Amino acid sequence: MRLRTATVLGVLAAALLASAVAGLALGPVRIAPGRVLGILLGGLWGERPAGAFAAIVWDVRLPRVLLGALVGAGLAVAGTVLQALVRNQLADPFLLGASSGASAGAVLVIVFGAGSALGAGAGPGAGPDVGPDVGVPLAAFAGSMGALVAVYAMARRGGTMTTGRLVLAGVAVQYVLSALTSLVLVLAAHPDQLRSVLFWTLGGLGGARWDGLALPAAALLLGTGLLTALARPLDLLLAGDEGAHTLGLDTGRFRAAVFVLASLVIGVLVACSGAIGFVGLMVPHAARMVVGAGHRALLPVAALGGAVFLSLADVLARTATAPAEIPVGVVTALVGGPFFLWMLRRSGRTEGVAG
Structure with missing residues (x-):
């Protein structure tokens, strides 16, 4: 099993390297992969090469590629943990309202609070500048945590949680948060704020900057490290609360602590990328x-x-309609929506949906 896991990790690492090279090479201005590698190696081992291509690779595309990898990894880890916490493979930061809650919190701060300077993106695909300001991530964390708690409380009844109640609770919370975001959109006074609010509802990586990568990287490394250290109690949850309690796990406290940790990771990532669903x-x-x-x-x-x-x-998202850009959240939704419907049908557990 260890050999199999190591092989899978090696294949995925090679795929990540290939996708990173593709992300650096492709776009409105196409750069040959060999030249991309030459620019990267030249910058890593000596003085950064001069020229327009080098500026595109280092200043525009590389921060975006790195942010995409960080956000994708963090959302996948958070989804894995949420599925274990609620013992349901349909759980997801987006479907459970965590991403919507983080977006709503961030939007409120952008429009009405001190974080308004973050919102000056060039459009829904570009997003805001992802800078070191922590006001928006804190608001996103609070919104993410509040949404998860609300969904969990509504879905759990009589000590049990069914797929139907979980999905309905997530949909209900998303509707409320979407209405809140729409209200903020109506009240927003400046065009830059309108563009930023639209970004938070669609998701995008175009606002990535070098000085904005430290916070999501720290959240991912800290969160993944702590959650990997908690692998055994997460495995125990798969046996159910009674079984986990019998084996010595305080399920209530453990679930609450991991909910907070997952919300922190989701909030920071959504504050940098907007709401990207289904990853x-x-x-x-x-x-x-x-x-x-x-x-x-x-x-x-x-x-x-x-x-x-x-x-x-x-x-x-960057190449399908170049030179125009599709928000990456639209791409993941187009892939993830049919997948979710397939999963919902395959699960065969729809208790609570009707009646």
């Missing part, structure tokens, strides 16, 4: 099919898989 649904399911349900192997595989998936989705 945390599809990638954990695919990773589970390859390496099984054990979280010690599942979490790193999901992280690399999420990085590869979102990197490729962003390449498609």
Whole structure:
């Protein structure tokens, strides 16, 4: 099993490298992959090459590629953990309202609070400048945590949680948060704020900057490290609350602590990229099919898989209608929506949907 996991990680690492090169080479201005590698190696081992191509690679595309990998990995890890916490493979940061809550919190700060300077993106695909300001990430974390708690409380009844109640609770919370975001959109006074609010509802990576990568990188590394260390209790949750309690796990406290940690990761990432859906649904399911349900192997595989998936989705978003750009959240939704419907039908557990 360890050899299999190591092989999968090696394949995913090679795929991530290939997708990164594609992300650096493709766009409105196409650069040969060999020249991209030459620019990167020249900058890493000596003085950064001069010229327009070098500026495009280093200042525009490389921060975007790195942010896409960080966000994709973080959303996949968060989705994996949420599925374990609620014992449901349909759980996802977007479907459970966590991404919508983070977006609503960020939008409120942008329009009415001190974070308004973050919102001056060039459009829905470009997004805001992802700078070091922590006001928006804090608001996004609060919104993400509040949404998760609300969905969990509504879906859990009589000590049980069904797929139907979970989906309905997530949809209900998303509707409320979408209405709140629309209200803020109406009240926003400046065009830059309108563009920024639109960004938070669609998701995008175009506002990536070098000085904005430290916060999502720290959130991903800290969150993934802590969650990997908690792999055994996460595995215990798969046996159910009674079984986990019998084996010595305080499920209530553990679930609450991991909810907070997952919300922190989601809030920081959504504050940098807007609401990008379905990464945390599809990638954990695919990773589970390859390496099984054990979280010690599942979490790193999901992280690399999420990085590869979102990197490729962003390449498609930038090239499908070039020179125009599609928000990457639209691309993931077009892929993830049918996948979610397939998963919902395959699960065969729709208790609580009717009646």
